[in-house]
Amino acid sequence: MAEGVPPRRTTLDEVAELAGVSRSVASRVLNNAPHVSRAKREAVERAVQRLGYVPNPTARALATRQTGAAALVVSGEDPSIFADPFFAQVIAGAAAALEDADLHLMLCLAASDRGRGRVERLLRSQGPTA
Numbered sequence: 001m002a003e004g005v006p007p008r009r010t011t012l013d014e015v016a017e018l019a020g021v022s023r024s025v026a027s028r029v030l031n032n033a034p035h036v037s038r039a040k041r042e043a044v045e046r047a048v049q050r051l052g053y054v055p056n057p058t059a060r061a062l063a064t065r066q067t068g069a070a071a072l073v074v075s076g077e078d079p080s081i082f083a084d085p086f087f088a089q090v091i092a093g094a095a096a097a098l099e100d101a102d103l104h105l106m107l108c109l110a111a112s113d114r115g116r117g118r119v120e121r122l123l124r125s126q127g128p129t130a
Contacts, residue, residue, distance in 0.1 A: 010053045012026055016047075019043040068102070070094075071107075073110055077111040091107070
């Protein structure tokens with residue numbers, strides 16, 4: 001492989017082909033959906049192991065219209081808020097709760113009308129978070 005070129009990711013189609021199932025069956029297995037036979041589920045799981053398949057978070061977000069993130073928006077201009085131990089505990093608590101839900105914490109700073117508009121556009125473009 002050429003130096004500096006990232007390795008190619010295994011695709012869902014490759015998992016399905018190796019498992020001998022359709023792409024939709026492989027997807028249902030990976031999403032833990034019901035109504036998949038044990039044999040097909042095991043075949044997909046073996047293919048995932050063998051190929052080292054990891055779902056692409058961007059593709060998943062596009063398919064589900066869910067980002068897997070929650071935003072903590074800070075609206076204010078005083079940078080000393082970050083020195084406040086209470087604020088640090090809020091961030092740590094939110095991050096811990098989101099980790100349990102397998103979500104990422106996104107911190108957005110919006111100190112001005114322009115900044116708040118940018119955050120609003122970002123949140124509107126992302127759709128539901130979970």
